[in-house]
Amino acid sequence: MITRVTEREQYAFGKLVHALRDKLPFPITPCSEVALFWDDSMNADNGVLGSYSLWHQDRILLTAEAQNVPDMVVPVLCHELRHHYQYHNNPALYILCAVPVVREYTIEKSADAVELAAESIMENGL
Numbered sequence: 112m113i114t115r116v117t118e119r120e121q122y123a124f125g126k127l128v129h130a131l132r133d134k135l136p137f138p139i140t141p142c143s144e145v146a147l148f149w150d151d152s153m154n155a156d157n158g159v160l161g162s163y164s165l166w167h168q169d170r171i172l173l174t175a176e177a178q179n180v181p182d183m184v185v186p187v188l189c190h191e192l193r194h195h196y197q198y199h200n201n202p203a204l205y206i207l208c209a210v211p212v213v214r215e216y217t218i219e220k221s222a223d224a225v226e227l228a229a230e231s232i233m234e235n236g237l
C-alpha cells in the first residue's frame with residue numbers, strides 16, 4: 112500500500128535535505144519539488160528502500176519501515192532526489208542509462224555517492 116507522507120513529514124525531510132544538500136558530492140533536486148510516499152512493499156528484506164520511476168516523474172517512494180527513522184530515510188531520499196535531478200537535467204541520457212547493468216556503471220554511481228555522503232553527514236551530525 113502506498114500512502115502520501117504527512118505535510119509535517121514532508122516539511123521535516125525538506126528541512127533536513129536542504130541542510131545537507133550543499134555538502135553532497137553531486138547536485139540533487141530540492142525535496143519541495145517532489146511528492147513523497149510511504150510504500151509498505153519496500154523493506155530491508157527485499158533490499159528496496161526507495162524508488163524513483165519515470166511513470167511518476169515527480170514522485171518518490173520510500174520504505175514505510177523507515178517512517179520513524181529519519182537517519183534511514185534521508186540518505187535514501189537523497190539517492191532518489193539524485194535520480195530525479197539526473198532525469199530532469201537530461202531525460203534522454205537518463206533513459207539510455209537507466210537500463211539494467213548499464214545503470215550500475217552510470218546513474219547509480221553518483222546516486223550511491225550522494226546516499227553515502229548523506230549517511231555520513233546524518234551519522235556525524237549536520
Ligand SMILES: [Zn+2]
Pocket residue numbers: 190194218219222
Ligand atoms: Zn538508484
